[in-house]
Amino acid sequence: MAERFGGKYSPGNSRTEGGPGVAPAPGSLVRSKAAGRARALFLPPFLFAALAFKGEPKALIMGLSACGILLLSAWLTQQGVVALDAYDARKVARRPAIPRKAFGAVLMGVGLAVGAMVAQPMIYAILLGLAGVILHVGAFGLDPMRDKGMEGVDSFQVERVARAVDEAEALLAGMKDAILRAKDGALEARVAKFSGIARGLFRSVESDPGDLTAARKYLSVYLMGARDATVKFADAYAQGRDPKIRNDYETLLGELETTFAARTQAMLQGNHTDLDVEIQVLRDRLKLET
Template identity: 50%
Template sequence: MAKRYGGRFSPDPRNGNVNPVPSAPIRHRLASRPKYVTLAAIPFLFSAFFQDAAGMAGNLAAFGVIASAMWMTTEGLAAEAAYQVRRVARRPAIPRKLFGSVLTGLGLGLGAAEPGSLAGAGLIGATGMVLHWLAFGADPMRDKGMAGVDDFQGERARKMIEDAEGHLAQMRDAILRTGDRWLESRVDRFAATVEDLFDRVRSNPGDLSAARRYMGVYLTGARDATIKFADLYRRTNDPATRASYETFLDDLEKDFSAKSRRMLEGDKTDLDIEISVLRERLAREGVRASEPAQLDAPRTETARFLDGLLTPDRDKAR
């Protein structure tokens, strides 16, 4: 069945407007490297069938361990990419790239192991670990933007955000069934607005109670409405149903944007109060703002000469 193409510069067939740009998927710049390492390990797989039982087992194990290492590394790169794009983020709970490095060294060591050459196999494995670290880097080991955040509140916010992200993922999966790229990009734009609210809650978990209704009830309703719309629109292709759903998304997106702004304004108000209280305390302690420092007169002969040239111009300007 033919499907209308839609992209960044494609016009909307309904009103002639340009499609909204969908949010780009989070992808690490090195995400394509692990598959090449897996391909490079394929000789272990083919050569296994031309050896004795012990050699075949060793080569098959080497390929399997290296493939597992690259899968673990891919997951680590995805976790690092999500960490990098967020203003506030915790370090990954599992250092996947570190585990991938160890598995890579183990796989290379198994592939190179021969009777009487365990030292050489160990050296090759250690070299593989170092090369893995040079190729893919290390895992993030520190939390970002979490200074002053209560651990208990932060854990509650993290769990709530994970549930809300699951609702967004279900919305995206449901809208894919319509086969309409415009609707897919529209849901992506709504998701970007919701993720901005997530960032607010991550940076200040104390706002979780104020955002709980949006991240729970509203997103659950949006997910259920999207699933029902996708099933209905796929069967009927009714323009009125589509327009009603887009209006629903517009209204919901405005509500989420307004909530994010209110939370930001509340944070600014709290900051202003803290600054004013601190100034009052400093004033009671007798601390006053210092006067701007005066520049010393020019001391070198060249400096005095230049100052003499510039002084008449300043006097004339006055």
């Protein structure tokens, strides 16, 4: 296994990602300004809900319907913005299977039209709905319309790379969700830094897949082990908040970061010496740690 990690992010060091003067980890997913605007869309629907209770039964039904449609529009838009941020961050990415922002724009127009029909003629309600669609598209744009891949690489290889990155992202998401149970902001930042390093390596794999089968196997073992260790740590630490458990977990993260980067770079350069042996040793180590 690797030597004990002793860099600036080693256990006991108070500087964590997100703190003063610390730059975001390479490869970390940066949220766009559109993400903040998307969150603001959840507020206006409740105005229709509030006004609905001040009119006749027809106004109540239409006002609540408008509120529900607009909330669904806001949720789809937010999900579309998140998907676009992930799409932009990757060098190899598939277009979203569902055009969430487009559906969000249409529902925005429908919701505004339904809400406006409570007090306005249908023609004005329709015009308001069309204006809502146009403004939504202007504010958030449309979803990516095509896959993004690498020049000179066949579509099957691009699909394999994209699928491998999706699987790795799912493991990182599970790791992030698990550490929230520990209720420790410093550890959440530590896991965010680990995720940023991992994503930086995803970008390397996307640029030069090399032996994707070996890389995929290695990445999955590392990230699955890190996720499982995080799940078990969070459950144990939440009960007694034992500082020894916390230190052991941070030490494991540090060692994973070091060996993760070194071995992945070696694989990208075509060095697969003793890879199967190292994977088995890693599995045994992670099993012991967890």
